[in-house]
Amino acid sequence: MFRNCVRPLVSARRATLTQPARFYAASTHGRVLIRARQLIKEQTEYRQLPDDSQYIEKFYNELSTFHDELKGNTGIPQSSFSEFEDNPNALIATLEDFIQDKILSVYGSRVDSGAKVVIQRYGEFLHNVKTTLILNGGHPFIFDVLIQNKQLFDGFDKGRG
Numbered sequence: 001m002f003r004n005c006v007r008p009l010v011s012a013r014r015a016t017l018t019q020p021a022r023f024y025a026a027s028t029h030g031r032v033l034i035r036a037r038q039l040i041k042e043q044t045e046y047r048q049l050p051d052d053s054q055y056i057e058k059f060y061n062e063l064s065t066f067h068d069e070l071k072g073n074t075g076i077p078q079s080s081f082s083e084f085e086d087n088p089n090a091l092i093a094t095l096e097d098f099i100q101d102k103i104l105s106v107y108g109s110r111v112d113s114g115a116k117v118v119i120q121r122y123g124e125f126l127h128n129v130k131t132t133l134i135l136n137g138g139h140p141f142i143f144d145v146l147i148q149n150k151q152l153f154d155g156f157d158k159g160r161g
Helices: 057-072 088-107 113-135 141-160
Strands: 009-011 022-025 031-035
Touching (some): 057 113, 088 113, 113 141
Parallel strands (some): 022 031
Antiparallel strands (some): 009 031
C-alpha cells in the first residue's frame, strides 16, 4: 500500500502521497516538502554499498553544496555528515530544510527548464541519501568519505595534467 519516500517533492496541483505523512511547510511558490517519518528506526552495523550502486556519486555537486551549507551555516550545529552519526534522521530533516529554504525558495517560482532540472536533481538527491542510509545501516559518515575521496582524486588529476 504505502512505500518508503519514493518522491519527496510534489507539486501543489498534483499532490500524490506515497506514504502517510504530514505537510512540512507550505510554500508560496507552489511546492512543498513532505516530511518523512523516522526513516532509520535503529542503526545497525555498517554495510558497504556495492561499488556499482552510484546512489550518491552522480550527485556530487549537490552533496558538496549541502556540505558547504553544513560548514557555513551557524544555525546548524553539525558541520559534517559524520556529526549526524548518532541521529541520521536529523541529517535527513536538515537536508529537507535546506532544500525547502535554499533550493525551492530560489528555483520554485521560476518557470524555465533549468530551474525544473535543479529541483528534480535535489529531489533525486534527497531520495538517494535516504536510500543510502537505509542500505548502509544508517551511517552518514560515508558522505564525508565520498567528498574527501573526490577532492583527493581531483587534486591527483590536476597534478598529472
